[in-house]
Amino acid sequence: MGPGTNNLQVRKINRNRVFRYINSVEKTSMPEIASALRMSTPTVLGVVKELLKEGIVEEVGEFGSTGGRKAKAYAARKDTRYSIGVDLTKNHVGITYTDFTQQAKCHERVYKPFEDTADYFQEVARLIRKFVEENQIDQDKILGMAMAVPGIVDEERGMITASHALGIHGVSLDKWKDYLPYPCKFTNDANAAAIAECAVSDIQGNMLYLLLSNTVGGAARMQTLNGGEGLKPRLYLGDNWRSCEFGHMVIRPEGNRCYCGKIGCLDTYCSALRLAEQTEGNLERFFVEMEEGNEKYRRIFAKYLDDLTIAVDNLRMQFDCRVILGGYVGCYLEPYIHVLQEKMRERDIFGSSGDYVMACRSRKEASALGGAVLVMEEYLESV
């Protein structure tokens, strides 16, 4: 802790560390917390008493005796609060919710083509209310919601400055908020998916997330020195909320024209459409038929992996950290990841084994879950 840290701040930090520890395990005891966090027993005792009184931690029996008095077991009440995450895409609305576990409790995807109209947002609000009702989520426990959007979200000015996928530019988010049933934050869909991946896979350090959906985007979570709290990873957002637009890195200067106007962007080679266009938009069918022996699909996929290799190698050279492949295609890559890792190894000038590239583990409604985690994380930070 820095020299400027006063007693009140120390108390707050200790309280949060104790709570986070209890929340990270199924159940624990006072001596175990004190030992894991290297805190004095009276400090831990004081915090646990507070958390018990507030009802966010509860007593759940006793641990077996090791000779002396039996230690009481404590656990976080994971269902004390809920948050809702919504993912808006060109054609669908995805909804999920989470609790202290930061895992998806349930999710739903509804076909609903986007329109920037009152009717559309009234319908989205109705879907959210229906979802809350059907899952019997206690209204009083809902902290709020976050909405992930495929576009540049300026969170400071509360605007979507541009979204190619939704076909909108310079849209104020305030008018959308008015229709929604809960206080709502907005975030970029790739950033949200990266947040979900970190929660699901329990990733602690630096990471890049390459979103391979119908457009290609990305996110970067970077560790920086943060006051007295040590290394705390944060999303890197850029000067204009346009960081990590990996889809518009040029990988083939003599190549195809991208929708952005440039020639040879990664997006034109590695979007999910490049595979799904073979099977009338059905990506699952592409992988199934390829596995059944479709030679043409095998060649297309091999070429896809070649292009992906160039991009991932470039990212590794710039950021020197793990690269997670997510989005629609990322969900199908686990069986082929060793092929990709071998390709990365061959290119790596620093002799890495290539195992820094991984397929995503958060595969269902990742962006929606990321939104829910964003809201929940803010609450957990405040405990």
Ligand SMILES: [Zn+2]
């Ligand atoms: Zn482009």
